[in-house]
Amino acid sequence: MTASASARPAPAAPPGVLPFIRRYAVLIMLAVLFVVLSVSTSSFLTVTNLLNILNQNAPLAIIAVAGTLVVICGGFDLSTGAIFSVANVVAAWVAVNTGSPVLGLLCAPLVGAALGAVNGAAITRLRIHSFLATLASSLVYGGLAVLITGGFLISVEAPGFTALGRGGIGPVYYAIVILLLFALLAGFLLNYTTFGRYVLSVGGNAEAAELSGIRVDRVKLYTFLFSGLAAGVAAAIGVSRIGSGQPQAGDGLQLLAIAAVILGGTSIYGGVGAIWRSVCGVYLLALIDNGFDILNANPFFKDLTTGVVILAAVALSAASKRR
Amino acid sequence: MTASASARPAPAAPPGVLPFIRRYAVLIMLAVLFVVLSVSTSSFLTVTNLLNILNQNAPLAIIAVAGTLVVICGGFDLSTGAIFSVANVVAAWVAVNTGSPVLGLLCAPLVGAALGAVNGAAITRLRIHSFLATLASSLVYGGLAVLITGGFLISVEAPGFTALGRGGIGPVYYAIVILLLFALLAGFLLNYTTFGRYVLSVGGNAEAAELSGIRVDRVKLYTFLFSGLAAGVAAAIGVSRIGSGQPQAGDGLQLLAIAAVILGGTSIYGGVGAIWRSVCGVYLLALIDNGFDILNANPFFKDLTTGVVILAAVALSAASKRR
Amino acid sequence: ACNSDVSQVNSGASEAPSGKTGPVKIALLASSSQNGFNKAVYDGAVAKAKELGDVEVTIFDGKFDSQTQFNQVQNVASQGTYDGIVLVPNDNVGIAAAIPAAAQAKIPVVTTLFPVGPKLTELTPQVDGVVSTVAADTEENSKKLAEGVVEYCRDKDPCKVAILIGQLQFPFDNLRNKAYRSVLDPHKNIKVVATGQGNYDRDTSLKAMQNILQANPDLDVVLSNADQQTIGAQVALESAGMDLSKMYVTGGGGSQEAVKQVRAGKWAADQIDFPNSMGKAALEQVVNAVRGKPVTPVVDADTLGPVPVIVTKEVLDQHPGFKGEWAD
Amino acid sequence: MPAATREAVAAAVRGLSKRFGSTQALDSVTLSFAAGEVHGLVGENGAGKSTLGKMIGGLYHPDSGEIEIFGSPVRRWDTKRAQDAGVVVIAQELCLVPALSVAQNVFLGRERSTFGVLHPGLVQRYAELEQVCGFGLPADAPVESLSIADQQKVEIMRALARDARIIVMDEPTSSLTADEAARLHEIMRWLRSRGTTVIYVTHFLEDVLENCDRVTVMRDGRVIRTSETATETKSGLVEAMLGEPADVLLPERPPPPSPEADPVVEMREVWSGTAVRGVSLAVRPGEIVGLAGLVGSGRTEIARALFGCDRVDSGEIRFCGRPVGARSPRASISRGMAMIPEDRRGQGLVLLRPTFENVTLPHLRGFSRAGVLARRAERAAVKELIDRLGVRPAQVDGDVSVYSGGNQQKVLFAKWLLGRPEFLILDEPTRGVDVGAKAKIYQLIVDIAASGTAVLLISSELEEVVGLSHRVHLVRQGALIGEVPADTSVDEILQRLFGVGEESRGES
Ligand SMILES: Nc1ncnc2c1ncn2[C@@H]1O[C@H](COP(=O)(O)OP(=O)(O)OP(=O)(O)O)[C@@H](O)[C@H]1O
Ligand SMILES: Nc1ncnc2c1ncn2[C@@H]1O[C@H](COP(=O)(O)OP(=O)(O)OP(=O)(O)O)[C@@H](O)[C@H]1O
Ligand SMILES: O[C@@H]1[C@@H](O)[C@H](O)OC[C@H]1O
Numbered sequence A, B: 001m002t003a004s005a006s007a008r009p010a011p012a013a014p015p016g017v018l019p020f021i022r023r024y025a026v027l028i029m030l031a032v033l034f035v036v037l038s039v040s041t042s043s044f045l046t047v048t049n050l051l052n053i054l055n056q057n058a059p060l061a062i063i064a065v066a067g068t069l070v071v072i073c074g075g076f077d078l079s080t081g082a083i084f085s086v087a088n089v090v091a092a093w094v095a096v097n098t099g100s101p102v103l104g105l106l107c108a109p110l111v112g113a114a115l116g117a118v119n120g121a122a123i124t125r126l127r128i129h130s131f132l133a134t135l136a137s138s139l140v141y142g143g144l145a146v147l148i149t150g151g152f153l154i155s156v157e158a159p160g161f162t163a164l165g166r167g168g169i170g171p172v173y174y175a176i177v178i179l180l181l182f183a184l185l186a187g188f189l190l191n192y193t194t195f196g197r198y199v200l201s202v203g204g205n206a207e208a209a210e211l212s213g214i215r216v217d218r219v220k221l222y223t224f225l226f227s228g229l230a231a232g233v234a235a236a237i238g239v240s241r242i243g244s245g246q247p248q249a250g251d252g253l254q255l256l257a258i259a260a261v262i263l264g265g266t267s268i269y270g271g272v273g274a275i276w277r278s279v280c281g282v283y284l285l286a287l288i289d290n291g292f293d294i295l296n297a298n299p300f301f302k303d304l305t306t307g308v309v310i311l312a313a314v315a316l317s318a319a320s321k322r323r
Numbered sequence C: 001a002c003n004s005d006v007s008q009v010n011s012g013a014s015e016a017p018s019g020k021t022g023p024v025k026i027a028l029l030a031s032s033s034q035n036g037f038n039k040a041v042y043d044g045a046v047a048k049a050k051e052l053g054d055v056e057v058t059i060f061d062g063k064f065d066s067q068t069q070f071n072q073v074q075n076v077a078s079q080g081t082y083d084g085i086v087l088v089p090n091d092n093v094g095i096a097a098a099i100p101a102a103a104q105a106k107i108p109v110v111t112t113l114f115p116v117g118p119k120l121t122e123l124t125p126q127v128d129g130v131v132s133t134v135a136a137d138t139e140e141n142s143k144k145l146a147e148g149v150v151e152y153c154r155d156k157d158p159c160k161v162a163i164l165i166g167q168l169q170f171p172f173d174n175l176r177n178k179a180y181r182s183v184l185d186p187h188k189n190i191k192v193v194a195t196g197q198g199n200y201d202r203d204t205s206l207k208a209m210q211n212i213l214q215a216n217p218d219l220d221v222v223l224s225n226a227d228q229q230t231i232g233a234q235v236a237l238e239s240a241g242m243d244l245s246k247m248y249v250t251g252g253g254g255s256q257e258a259v260k261q262v263r264a265g266k267w268a269a270d271q272i273d274f275p276n277s278m279g280k281a282a283l284e285q286v287v288n289a290v291r292g293k294p295v296t297p298v299v300d301a302d303t304l305g306p307v308p309v310i311v312t313k314e315v316l317d318q319h320p321g322f323k324g325e326w327a328d
Numbered sequence D: 001m002p003a004a005t006r007e008a009v010a011a012a013v014r015g016l017s018k019r020f021g022s023t024q025a026l027d028s029v030t031l032s033f034a035a036g037e038v039h040g041l042v043g044e045n046g047a048g049k050s051t052l053g054k055m056i057g058g059l060y061h062p063d064s065g066e067i068e069i070f071g072s073p074v075r076r077w078d079t080k081r082a083q084d085a086g087v088v089v090i091a092q093e094l095c096l097v098p099a100l101s102v103a104q105n106v107f108l109g110r111e112r113s114t115f116g117v118l119h120p121g122l123v124q125r126y127a128e129l130e131q132v133c134g135f136g137l138p139a140d141a142p143v144e145s146l147s148i149a150d151q152q153k154v155e156i157m158r159a160l161a162r163d164a165r166i167i168v169m170d171e172p173t174s175s176l177t178a179d180e181a182a183r184l185h186e187i188m189r190w191l192r193s194r195g196t197t198v199i200y201v202t203h204f205l206e207d208v209l210e211n212c213d214r215v216t217v218m219r220d221g222r223v224i225r226t227s228e229t230a231t232e233t234k235s236g237l238v239e240a241m242l243g244e245p246a247d248v249l250l251p252e253r254p255p256p257p258s259p260e261a262d263p264v265v266e267m268r269e270v271w272s273g274t275a276v277r278g279v280s281l282a283v284r285p286g287e288i289v290g291l292a293g294l295v296g297s298g299r300t301e302i303a304r305a306l307f308g309c310d311r312v313d314s315g316e317i318r319f320c321g322r323p324v325g326a327r328s329p330r331a332s333i334s335r336g337m338a339m340i341p342e343d344r345r346g347q348g349l350v351l352l353r354p355t356f357e358n359v360t361l362p363h364l365r366g367f368s369r370a371g372v373l374a375r376r377a378e379r380a381a382v383k384e385l386i387d388r389l390g391v392r393p394a395q396v397d398g399d400v401s402v403y404s405g406g407n408q409q410k411v412l413f414a415k416w417l418l419g420r421p422e423f424l425i426l427d428e429p430t431r432g433v434d435v436g437a438k439a440k441i442y443q444l445i446v447d448i449a450a451s452g453t454a455v456l457l458i459s460s461e462l463e464e465v466v467g468l469s470h471r472v473h474l475v476r477q478g479a480l481i482g483e484v485p486a487d488t489s490v491d492e493i494l495q496r497l498f499g500v501g502e503e504s505r506g507e508s
């Protein structure tokens, strides 16, 4: 019976350089890019620039953080961009029509969570794949956002409306603080709560989770709700920053967020992943953007470079992955 | 499109109405929409309009047809839009610089196939998931397209360049003929050749396929090559139709194509699916577009309607799926 | 409010001790770098920079995304590398929120094509930091374009019009559409039978026009706000066997192709933009602001070129040398 | 049903029916399970045992009929409610969360928490449970790194962790070795002593007779009879299962190959990864060579190295006297090798594809010209083969995903018999297969060898290995520790496998 106890140490991080590289590929790429930019130009490594990068991408990072839970749970949320759009126009509309900026901004997360819950309900009730379900719902939500505004944008003049997006605690923008809280919350949920355990198990093997008495549908629904909530929070920051709600505000965010999650190294098949990975993914993409801007590089090469960096990161993380 | 594919959809087909609905959901939705449009307006059910619809969406359908093989094989090609862009600017460039429209148009499929092969090689050599690999390569290819044109559009004056896109056999556009041939070819490949069988089995269980002596990597590579080829063929039609190559010509095509494939009912997990399904998926979306234009309906509602129709089709195909 | 803004701008400019004397670096924030119109703005700016000497222009890719551009303004403002900004805004309202950062860093901003701020039709700088607007009155010009349609339709009843608009969710397209309708709708004989979204894209417009023709084979007018769209529509119209010279087809933008088509009598009219000249004018203003020289708060873009804002074949015949300032 | 009325009834089903497409999996089943009994459930593959178990556990919903748990009828039954009511199922197909650790899997859904925040001390809790089970699995190893057998133990522990009052164990011993199965039986007795009801589905009739209080025989979705095991015999059970008397003896081995015949396949001092350490063996035409070892001893890895799935670090593999060059499953197949892997569903079958596609997959070149399939020939060949092997249902385009285990296994045999291999590796060929099918598979193996094919047989059922093989290699920790002749007693083999004394190297 002793012989049977031998566990195979396979994916559990055997020592060595390659496994380390494989595991921390996204972090390594981030560090490399950071160093390269720091030595290339003196404009990069300044407090303002770094705070700007963090701040500018905080809404995207917030969405990616929540999206990580969705992906780990085996899903895909293609509607976060559209939810962002709806939430930001609703926030602006409410702020304008009630005159209360606080009420307006509070509406965004609520609307986001509600639309996320609708996604979750559709996916679990109708038993349809989240990829297609959220693709469809993103069209519906996007349409809603346009209808709410009639195609125009809603400018908010109410004083204080922009405090959330533009203000901060000392030099640190609120957006960064919110992202930090959000990432900590999600990380805590994933690693220290039953909910997180269930997310991991539903994504890892939904049938096994079901067999263990876990309400698979409910867990999935919550991940989509959380993702919608995140999009709503991001929208609150975004709309407050810009000072106006517009129906196409969230266009394309969903793909960036998913790209960042997967670039970070969270498995597209679900079951494994980490919050910090997605945050790294977001800021890896952000550094490329920022680098192009401050290095005065030809923007024609930006997409190409981004593609190559992604490939490099992924290839690194797959380095010598042998059967 | 009728004969093109009779691959078994989802496992077994027990008799009864529900299974029938489930199995032919996309066809049923297509028929319903067709009837609704026919009775709503006399402009719909005319030979010209139907030919127009077929013609307009033929490039997308060609991409979706090949994409079906990729999805069945367990992959995802997010780069077809970018390949379309590269192929269409190369075709225009070659036509302008050699003065030969034929040579230009021939280049498009070749470039497409080559870029598709690069995708396939990257995915199989680097062992990275096709979702991320093609996301990255689409950025690279998109960047290439911009570099080739310098961001400008390349107008082709050469006489005859537009024949492929605008001409036809009698009233039937070449694009429709090409789509038909392409769908028949793909259906034939899938159902009547060893290659098709390998695609199905690799998508169904790559490990079992490998243990059965199938060169899994090669099969995957070929599906991506085929997908690239299709994007190139579509680009040849597109560039000829418009008479000019532009670097953003393919933007967004990849998502539409994948949406159509999955909307058609091909499993996102691979292993099952059919060509005709994807063609139906494309034309289901196309009918909505056409309907809005000829009914002069408020375009604000188009996305919303599209989303609802997708949801309905998918919900139908999942109808009462319960153990 | 406008007046006080202007005075602020002027005082701001004069406050700058005497202006910068050394080399000047300008950031040109294009709405997209991969777009012919923006390229023309850039080329114009570069040409002007050469002319002035000691000025360098860098283009930024706004990816047709308001958030991206917002970030770029912030980045430029915080880096201290650039002395001035020329903007082709994606989102004229939202971007206003980023401008104060530039103002704080004493980086003057010149906007082109569209004004910056909540009011779409107010060209006088609305936001602290914007020193000059190089643009035209979109609403006015759209009305002018539509008036040509009214003229053409005078003896036709019904006169069937299809509008091809970019995307109705873009504020300026919405403004254009409303302007068109405000001119067309009072005329009983004019029937707007279709409104298609062309998305500034040939292929999309080709599809939309084919579909529209299906329901309305006897179309008289295609009122399009963008040349790219009209080119696509033209393919559909011609392959449906329609004679454009008998119809009234418009474009917008003043591209080389548009000018050619109007000269050929295929398109009846085009609303002209002068992106290259706009780039030149914008660069001139921004360099003036940097150097501490007087700045013109509003440069009417319609006056920058040799032709009036709405051109027809007759108008162009009087300007045989005019080719259009951009290629798509 | 005297027993059921005498004691408290833990679970009862009445008129339970379930249909899958055209298959009537359960046909009006009425049955009750007494509190604190170990109740055997036997029947052919496809008899409906798992379906019944899954329904009791809330995984399937009945078409009609009702389920009663501790006297109250259940409505809106699902796994969560079932577990809350104390009903747990160990499913037949391994079903664990790969990336989670052993302990996390064991307590999945039963985590201790305050407001959803997990308590520490999972390892402590695990250690307590491990005291009872004695399986010796490390708490924090990810489950995906465990062998199938070890994963099965995790499944068992998971059920025990739920303090269930009714446990359905669906073939829990199918990949355990005899001693591990014995350990599980001990656990069952301990459970019974605590008043837990165990519903024990298995194809090992001896185990039923030894460990169950009562046994129910099922056939074609119906209950044939329920009786006290004391009154049953193995042959009586077999007859009830199959509906006819049947021979459950091992078939006659084919004659041994002549000793001077050249081996078809040979391994010389092969090392591969950490699991195969200096293995040398040879198999001659018509010979059945067995590999006996404890679970995790490396038998599967030896087979994989041989078949070209895993890299060989050193040593030599020879086929028909010549060293083989390129090694891959594909190359092996083209040389005339074949392997039926231990994980039927994971590595053997493409479940989404119909029977004939699975069977012809490796041989498509023979059924095509210029890449175009000759579908008629293909179907005809498959038809002939599945008829010969008795695959049920005998449809060339049957849906293998819902076939019973035995029939899935037959499809895999068909897949390789179609190619007439010169060398066939069988890794656990009868796992989860019913007695009737088992007998047929034994006969198949013997026939294959008799036709001149060399066979390497791996099985955790030692009776099977010693009863069918001409020679048996003993495997321990990746090395061959000796060779024993046919019909060596199981006890002796076990002694040697566990033996601590130095063994002489197995020569071959
Ligand atoms: N999900 C399903 N879909 C379709 N048919 C099914 C499904 N599950 C089981 N069946 C069919 O129902 C019948 C009973 O299957 P079940 O798994 O209960 O048999 P079993 O007695 O457990 O067999 P085994 O001993 O092989 O495990 C079989 O014919 C099987 O093919
Ligand atoms: N992927 C792997 N990574 C590391 N070690 C492994 C791996 N696979 C197997 N091993 C090791 O190889 C040894 C043999 O495992 P294997 O599964 O071949 O045993 P077996 O005798 O076939 O038993 P089983 O009945 O489980 O099939 C085990 O000790 C295991 O630790
Ligand atoms: O190309 C476009 C032009 O046609 C339109 O009129 O204004 C915006 C430009 O980007």
Ligand SMILES: [Mg+2]
Pocket: D049, D050, D051, D092, D170
């Ligand atoms: Mg079973």
Ligand SMILES: [Mg+2]
Pocket: D299, D300, D301, D342, D427
């Ligand atoms: Mg094994």
